[in-house]
Amino acid sequence: MKCPFCSSPESKVVDSRTAQKNNAIRRRRECLDCGHRFTTYEYVMEYPLTVIKNDGRREEYSRAKLLNSIKIACNKRSIPTTKIETVVMDIEKEIEELAGGEISSSRIGGLVMKNLKDLDEVAYIRFASVYKKFKGLDEFVNHIESLATNDAEAGTGTN
Numbered sequence: 001m002k003c004p005f006c007s008s009p010e011s012k013v014v015d016s017r018t019a020q021k022n023n024a025i026r027r028r029r030e031c032l033d034c035g036h037r038f039t040t041y042e043y044v045m046e047y048p049l050t051v052i053k054n055d056g057r058r059e060e061y062s063r064a065k066l067l068n069s070i071k072i073a074c075n076k077r078s079i080p081t082t083k084i085e086t087v088v089m090d091i092e093k094e095i096e097e098l099a100g101g102e103i104s105s106s107r108i109g110g111l112v113m114k115n116l117k118d119l120d121e122v123a124y125i126r127f128a129s130v131y132k133k134f135k136g137l138d139e140f141v142n143h144i145e146s147l148a149t150n151d152a153e154a155g156t157g158t159n
Contacts, residue, residue: 003031011038033115044063046083050102058102070112073127081083089117121147 001011010032019026025042049061067088074084091111095103109131116124125144134140 006034021053
């Protein structure tokens, strides 16, 4: 690391700690030539992820939008915020594994559906009603019935 005082390329790390909510590493360095101390920060290079919308538009991925849509689906359910955060992290991990810089919004929606189904069936149905764009009550009821049928067949139905 180049010293900001004498421009020497030789320095040693004196102290290292996490900074900015664990998104960076703060390092105190000492120049081996002039002895001055200085601070550097190390960040992970984040490559932007592009979401391809259903109408073909592209926009930058937003964690806040994902979190907000899940929070809306879970509204007034007894689901701890930590579980919602875990769901978001799990979805983001899957997105990173699947995406090569771009991912469709429908793929993200499918991941949300899968994770919400395991978390809370009511939140799942709430999200599904928007994601699947039910055109009427019949579609909504059919989806709920198929969910109940699949749970009964799997032996996971609740009483």
